[in-house]
Amino acid sequence: MMLALVCATGVSAEDVAPIDALLEIEGDVAYGEYLATECTACHGGGGRIPPLAGLPREYMLSALHDYKSGVRENATMKNVAMALGDDEMAALAAFFETETP
């Protein structure tokens, strides 16, 4: 229920781990591969939603960080990022970097 409230009102940038801390975490690639199955429901068809395969880890982490904190505005991606903890972001970033575009 708390989360629902946070989601509806948006979190402030301070509630989200700083990007430097995220970059320090070593991602679990196998976990990332599982989490990535959520992403492929929207990513991979081209058009308005960009591809993720091969994205550099730093780029992925800063994008997810920015959606979560609201620096980058998109309600769909914000909702995705809201449900990801730091380890999950790190795992996703590590996995997508290994994928061939």
Added chain:
Amino acid sequence: MTLNRRHFMGTGAALAAALSAPMVMGQSRPRVVVVGGGAGGATAARYIAKDSNGAIDVTLIEPSRTYYTCWFSNLYLGGVRTFDSLGHTYGALAADGINVVHDYAVGVDRDAKTVSLAGGGSLPYDRLILSPGIDFKDGAMPGWDVSAQNAMPHAYKGGSQTQLLKAQLEAMPEGGRFIMVAPPNPYRCPPGPYERVSMVANYFKYNNPTASILIVDLKEKFSKQALFEEGWQRHYSGMIERLGPDFGGANVSVNPAEMTVDIDGAVEKGDVVNVIPAMQAGRIVHQAGLTEGDWAPVNAADMSSKMDADIHILGDASAQGDMPKSGFSANSQAKVAAMAVRGALTDSRVFPAKYSNTCWSLIHAVDQPDGVKVGANYEATEEKIASTGGFISQPGEDVGLRADTYRESLAWYDAITSDMFGAA
């Protein structure tokens, strides 16, 4: 079986798991049978086959050779999407090593662990996945049964019913009347009937501008109501009327021979009448004895039946908790089940279940695409799949954002259909 290059580039752990699994020809591999090649079933079959690299023998049973999506079928009614663009075949799944059997499952023997087919014979399984979608409840709408679906189509299963409704709308006289009898909760795609009204209105606006729409609805409120009502006012002022329970809508019956709807004694005649009756889980889960009431209860952690740990039930047929019955949800649930099944049958890693759903609806198309969306995240609790929060489009958003939302939905359609059926 072609080995996917992607997997050899994956982690050492994944590779080790693949190699330790019994792959030698002739040695019996664990068997998974999937019933229903729709949103849930196609996804589950594809992910189990793809991620197990041939270690699991996957059979998909589906009577149709082409699956026509319900999602975006309203856009076809609205004239902004072709019928062909909704069709998906099973060639890519077969190429992934899945044994695709075009037949209909008629029974499950849970003791022998076999599924029997209408075409004769039966298939043994170690794990069974059922994703048969919905069937309509006989007698739930007085005057309507499945034999009435040619006069009063439901168009709530993909394919020929959608084409029939489209043909009826096109044949409607100038200034004619379209009546929709909306379904009671719970049903597949909560915003679906109201997106349909929007798309029918979009069609009328440009092709039959004096036509009118009556919605007969037993529900107090409906999904994205504020957004739809605002949009109907903005784009189709005066065209759409809704009779809710406060108008005495408690007592509704239909007469397909007369093309009438009786609402508490007031008889309304339509040129086209779209009856969307009450729904229940697809027949096979009832036959298998896995239902409680209309739906099949499942464990939130892995979508396994509460009555049989070797059977997973996905999508519309399941009673899982907070997720809406949608193609997106079925796809999300299938990925959790696929992971759990692989974990049980091979020694691949198992992670905590994570689910999500986003549903877009199109309120107006031509010249001014007006798309809205609702989405949420979910986690598995002991009791059910529980929402952890979400978002919804807001009334009064600017036209640029609404057009962008529509473009997102187009990209989603292409992504999710290749996620289910493989790249064409």
